[in-house]
Amino acid sequence: xxxxxxxxxxxxxxxxxxxxxxxxxxxxxxxxxxxxxxxxxxxxxxxxxxxxxxxxxxxxxxxxxxxxxxxxxxxxxxxxxxxxxxxxxxxxxxxxxxxxxxxxxxxxxxxxxxxxxxxxxxxxxxxxxxxxxxxxxxxxxxxxxxxxxxxxxxxxxxxxxxxxxxxxxxxxxxxxxxxxxxxxxxxxxxxxxxxxxxxxxxxxxxxxxxxxxxxxxxxxxxxxxxxxxxxxxxxxxxxxxxxxxxxxxxxxxxxxxxxxxxxxxxxxxxxxxxxxxxxxxxxxxxxxxxxxxxxxxxxxxxxxxxxxxxxxxxxxxxxxxxxxxxxxxxxxxxx
Amino acid sequence: xxxxxxxxxxxxxxxxxxxxxxxxxxxxxxxxxxxxxxxxxxxxxxxxxxxxxxxxxxxxxxxxxxxxxxxxxxxxxxxxxxxxxxxxxxxxxxxxxxxxxxxxxxxxxxxxxxxxxxxxxxxxxxxxxxxxxxxxxxxxxxxxxxxxxxxxxxxxxxxxxxxxxxxxxxxxxxxxxxxxxxxxxxxxxxxxxxxxxxxxxxxxxxxxxxxxxxxxxxxxxxxxxxxxxxxxxxxxxxxxxxxxxxxxxxxxxxxxxxxxxxxxxxxxxxxxxxxxxxxxxxxxxxxxxxxxxxxxxxxxxxxxxxxxxxxxxxxxxxxxxxxxxxxxxxxxxxxxxxxxxxxxxxxxxxxxxxxxxxxxxxxxxxxxxxxxxxxxxxxxxxxxxxxxxxxxxxxxxxxxxxxxxxxxxxxxxxxxxxxxxxxxxxxxxxxxxxxxxxxxxxxxxxxxxxxxxxxxxxxxxxxxxxxxxxxxxxxxxxxxxxxxxxxxxxxxxxxxxxxxxxxxxxxxxxxxxxxxxxxxxxxxxxxxxxxxxxxxxxxxxxx
Numbered sequence: 117x118x119x120x121x122x123x124x125x126x127x128x129x130x131x132x133x134x135x136x137x138x139x140x141x142x143x144x145x146x147x148x149x150x151x152x153x154x155x156x157x158x159x160x161x162x163x164x165x166x167x168x169x170x171x172x173x174x175x176x177x178x179x180x181x182x183x184x185x186x187x188x189x190x191x192x193x194x195x196x197x198x199x200x201x202x203x204x205x206x207x208x209x210x211x212x213x214x215x216x217x218x219x220x221x222x223x224x225x226x227x228x229x230x231x232x233x234x235x236x237x238x239x240x241x242x243x244x245x246x247x248x249x250x251x252x253x254x255x256x257x258x259x260x261x262x263x264x265x266x267x268x269x270x271x272x273x274x275x276x277x278x279x280x281x282x283x284x285x286x287x288x289x290x291x292x293x294x295x296x297x298x299x300x301x302x303x304x305x306x307x308x309x310x311x312x313x314x315x316x317x318x319x320x321x322x323x324x325x326x327x328x329x330x331x332x333x334x335x336x337x338x339x340x341x342x343x344x345x346x347x348x349x350x351x352x353x354x355x356x357x358x359x360x361x362x363x364x365x366x367x368x369x370x371x372x373x374x375x376x377x378x379x380x381x382x383x384x385x386x387x388x389x390x391x392x393x394x395x396x397x398x399x400x401x402x403x404x405x406x407x408x409x410x411x412x413x414x415x416x417x418x419x420x421x422x423x424x425x426x427x428x429x430x431x432x433x434x435x436x437x438x439x440x441x442x443x444x445x446x447x448x449x450x451x
Numbered sequence: 452x453x454x455x456x457x458x459x460x461x462x463x464x465x466x467x468x469x470x471x472x473x474x475x476x477x478x479x480x481x482x483x484x485x486x487x488x489x490x491x492x493x494x495x496x497x498x499x500x501x502x503x504x505x506x507x508x509x510x511x512x513x514x515x516x517x518x519x520x521x522x523x524x525x526x527x528x529x530x531x532x533x534x535x536x537x538x539x540x541x542x543x544x545x546x547x548x549x550x551x552x553x554x555x556x557x558x559x560x561x562x563x564x565x566x567x568x569x570x571x572x573x574x575x576x577x578x579x580x581x582x583x584x585x586x587x588x589x590x591x592x593x594x595x596x597x598x599x600x601x602x603x604x605x606x607x608x609x610x611x612x613x614x615x616x617x618x619x620x621x622x623x624x625x626x627x628x629x630x631x632x633x634x635x636x637x638x639x640x641x642x643x644x645x646x647x648x649x650x651x652x653x654x655x656x657x658x659x660x661x662x663x664x665x666x667x668x669x670x671x672x673x674x675x676x677x678x679x680x681x682x683x684x685x686x687x688x689x690x691x692x693x694x695x696x697x698x699x700x701x702x703x704x705x706x707x708x709x710x711x712x713x714x715x716x717x718x719x720x721x722x723x724x725x726x727x728x729x730x731x732x733x734x735x736x737x738x739x740x741x742x743x744x745x746x747x748x749x750x751x752x753x754x755x756x757x758x759x760x761x762x763x764x765x766x767x768x769x770x771x772x773x774x775x776x777x778x779x780x781x782x783x784x785x786x787x788x789x790x791x792x793x794x795x796x797x798x799x800x801x802x803x804x805x806x807x808x809x810x811x812x813x814x815x816x817x818x819x820x821x822x823x824x825x826x827x828x829x830x831x832x833x834x835x836x837x838x839x840x841x842x843x844x845x846x847x848x849x850x851x852x853x854x855x856x857x858x859x860x861x862x863x864x865x866x867x868x869x870x871x872x873x874x875x876x877x878x879x880x881x882x883x884x885x886x887x888x889x890x891x892x893x894x895x896x897x898x899x900x901x902x903x904x905x906x907x908x909x910x911x912x913x914x915x916x917x918x919x920x921x922x923x924x925x926x927x928x929x930x931x932x933x934x935x936x937x938x939x940x941x942x943x944x945x946x947x948x949x950x951x952x953x954x955x956x957x958x959x960x961x962x963x964x965x966x967x968x969x970x971x972x973x974x975x976x977x978x979x980x981x982x983x984x985x986x987x988x989x990x991x992x993x994x
Binding site for chain 2: 346347348350351352353354355356357358361365366369370443445446449
């Protein structure tokens with residue numbers, strides 16, 4: 117008797133023959149959901165295993181065994197961990213991250229605002245760094261192994277080698293303190309005029325750009341060089357195509373997949389890795405929210421931030437994977 | 452009649468970067484001159500490093516990598532194209548002079564449809580409208596014998612076979628109605644039965660369109676079928692230059708004579724082939740993806756003799772070697788070695804069994820650790836199988852180096868410092884170090900130039916006489932089979948179609964496929980291609 121699993125496998129194989137693209141993309145989507153669920157378990161368990169206790173931190177000096185027990189009971193911490201996990205998960209799927217233990221306010225509401233701020237910062241950092249990195253990568257290829265290439269390489273490597281808080285403080289010292297042309301701290305609030313808002317995020321944006329630039333630039337350079345040395349680029353040249361036309365028509369489609377991959381990785385970093393930068397610049401984004409929550413052991417907030425960071429990371433990487441799949445003619449047009 | 456292409460005292464240089472030394476400028480083509488008239492074909496022939504591709508590309512004023520043309524003239528219709536600026540030379544490339552590369556698979560952009568790439572240059576140069584170019588491409592696909600020519604252009608490079616790609620590349624070169632096409636080894640990477648089709652298609656297209664061509668190859672028999680004149684090159688110098696008939700039938704230089712006579716029988720077939728050293732019985736094997744690659748193969752290798760396994764790419768001949776070594780355990784069948792049964796999987800075999808079967812690969816380059824010296828490479832099996840160390844091991848290695856005609860001077864060299872032929876010799880010495888009874892040779896000469904390959908074959912035959920070692924020699928080259936085999940196995944799509952003593956397999960009555968294979972091997976004879984094509988036509992008319 118054929119097992120049902122074998123039947124599923126055969127069906128998948130058949131589908132893969134006829135629609136390799138759809139099957140691959142569906143697989144990626146499924147894997148992403150699975151991964152996100154696994155992360156949710158890890159986050160919940162990790163937060164649970166953290167040393168320290170909210171009730172103790174909250175009560176501080178006035179803690180008595182009785183008051184601690186009362187708070188724990190109020191928050192439902194006396195119930196088994198699995199029950200609490202599934203309750204939390206059930207809420208999360210409906211978009212409800214529970215209430216903050218510290219303030220009692222719904223986490224979802226706070227996070228929406230904070231995430232908005234973080235994405236605002238990440239968006240401008242990306243809008244500047246991605247074109248700049250790809251452009252510099254192309255310039256580096258054009259002047260390969262000559263002075264401009266080396267300067268770009270050395271400067272971007274130096275930028276990536278410095279920790280972001282260090283870059284942040286240096287920028288603050290020069291541009292805000294000594295020259296007085298930039299705003300610090302970068303605190304933004306509701307109904308802030310756009311011009312002021314942009315001025316406020318100038319320094320954190322610059323810091324982020326410097327941190328992610330080198331990686332993307334070097335990958336662009338490597339991807340283009342590898343494509344440029346392929347035989348079909350020689351064919352293009354021997355067809356009498358101009359250098360620009362050859363790059364746009366023949367090099368670009370084949371260099372896209374590796375570049376998109378590293379761009380996605382860095383975009384994810386822009387959202388997830390801003391924690392330190394937000395703290396340095398006192399920017400009211402997700403990162404600072406999370407750091408504050410960790411200090412007071414406000415677990416629902418920590419969990420929510422962790423899960424959202426993970427979701428952003430997984431989503432962007434999945435998007436990169438799908439672009440790479442779609443960009444591959446072998447998968448788009450099966451034999 | 453005036454000359455279409457006239458090359459005068461062409462000198463080409465390159466900069467090399469020897470490890471640990473300052474960059475050096477060297478000359479790789481030393482003053483070559485030739486003339487080519489409209490509609491004629493000139494064959495450029497020589498070994499690797501002879502400068503033939505470099506000269507061919509000079510007709511497009513192009514230097515590959517760090518190569519540059521240092522002096523001389525390349526006159527296209529009387530005009531020197533070398534001093535032209537970028538814009539001027541672009542007008543010539545892809546319009547008046549086109550190029551067909553050896554590896555069409557790498558030379559087509561995987562991201563675009565074949566049709567778009569074929570007409571690209573023609574449209575780009577403003578020679579035809581898109582629609583006109585498309586129509587011409589369809590016509591060219593048809594005269595090049597491509598399947599479903601109307602829709603062929605809508606396919607992507609990965610969707611067609613290697614032979615079809617090579618023909619598509621020829622169509623790409625012909626599309627703009629150029630005055631000259633440079634063919635750079637267009638059939639070298641193809642199987643013989645495919646090569647003959649592509650060769651016929653190219654010849655037919657050249658005749659129909661009246662374009663002139665430079666035809667670059669290392670195979671004199673191939674170029675003899677298609678050229679009017681032949682230029683023999685060696686190390687960047689002209690060895691001999693003349694009409695094809697004179698070169699083939701009456702070569703004047705020693706080197707040309709050697710090239711013409713390269714395919715000759717070396718070995719008389721052994722009479723008694725019953726003493727089987729290796730017996731493969733009813734082997735069927737499949738790879739992990741469930742695709743069966745060997746179907747019920749049975750054959751034997753006689754002791755001290757050579758069994759040649761021939762077939763085209765994908766016929767399963769290398770897989771058979773993998774099965775014999777135990778790297779790919781078969782799902783059915785057995786392997787007998789002498790009187791003993793061999794375990795199917797390599798990990799279950801005794802060290803002594805492993806020692807008695809050794810391998811030589813096609814790419815000696817990739818089969819050696821580039822960070823080990825020749826002494827370490829050959830010494831390793833001595834230590835592994837016989838526990839020899841130190842001075843004793845070194846003495847053995849030097850003895851082996853003498854046997855492969857290289858000598859002690861190579862003991863401390865690294866593979867990168869050796870030529871292709873020398874690397875293959877080291878690989879042979881490494882196999883011999885284990886004192887095997889059977890050596891599986893997987894196309895050991897197909898990446899080598901003909902004269903170098905000849906030396907390797909001579910060495911293998913001498914070693915066989917001295918050591919009574921058996922060879923299972925995998926090849927796609929019938930000429931090699933004729934030269935060295937005692938018995939022959941012909942494979943097609945994972946099945947054994949013919950097996951027996953050489954004299955039986957290679958002489959009538961033939962198996963159908965063996966017949967096709969034999970007839971497809973280019974012969975050093977003028978008009979051979981026409982003869983074969985005519986006989987094929989008669990056969991298909993007779994059916």
